[in-house]
Amino acid sequence: QVQLVQSGGGLVQAGGSLRLSCRVSESRLSLNVMGWYRQAPGKQRELVATITRSFYTYYTNSVKGRFTISRDNAKDTVYLQTESVKPEDTAIYYCYADVNGRDYWGQGTQVTVSS
Numbered sequence: 001q002v003q004l005v006q007s008g009g010g011l012v013q014a015g016g017s018l019r020l021s022c023r024v025s026e027s028r029l030s031l032n033v034m035g036w037y038r039q040a041p042g043k044q045r046e047l048v049a050t051i052t053r054s055f056y057t058y059y060t061n062s063v064k065g066r067f068t069i070s071r072d073n074a075k076d077t078v079y080l081q082t083e084s085v086k087p088e089d090t091a092i093y094y095c096y097a098d099v100n101g102r103d104y105w106g107q108g109t110q111v112t113v114s115s
Contacts (some may be wrong), residue, residue: 001025001026002024002025002026002029002097002099002104003024003025003026003104004022004023004024004025004095004096004097004104004105004106004107005022005023005025005106005107006020006021006022006093006094006095006106006107006108006109007020007021007022007023007109008020008021008109009093009109009110009111010110010111010112011112011114012085012111012112012113012114013113013114014085014086014087014113014114014115015084015085016085016113017081017082017083017084017085018081018082018085018111019079019080019081019082020036020079020080020082020093020095020109020111021077021078021079022034022036022077022078022079022095022097022106023075023076023077024076024077024097024099024104025076026076026099029099029100030099030100031053031073031076031097031098031099032052032053032097032098032099032101033050033051033052033053033097033098034050034051034071034078034095034096034097034098035047035048035049035050035051035058035069035078035095035096035097036048036049036050036069036078036080036093036094036095036096037093037094037095037096038089038091038092038093038094038111039091039092039094040088040090040091041091043091045094046060047060048060048063048067048069048080048093049063049067049069049080050069051069051070051071051078053071053073055070055071057069062088063082063089066082066083066084066085067080067081067082067083068080068081068083069081078095078097080093080095082111085111085113086113087113087114087115088113089111089113090111090112090113091110091111092108092109092110092111093108093109093110093111094106094108
């Protein structure tokens, strides 16, 4: 069964950085687009960034220039490097992966930015 296991996150001061990781458990399957969403308290889940298998990336405007998404296809892992974080980046961050045309989600990890 496909599972996405997240790591990273936690508490960080404004202006600081964090690195999130997400590994897909089944390496024999076809991994297509991978990415990150986030959900802040009282708000809808929003797309943060995506990356294709050929490393084409997309970022939502609010994180452009501050966050970097990357992936290691050999390790079936996607990363989100956050820099210059702001209090408004506080949210639960979820990774997702398109595996053989089906979406799978990580368990979520809390990122809290203190001002």
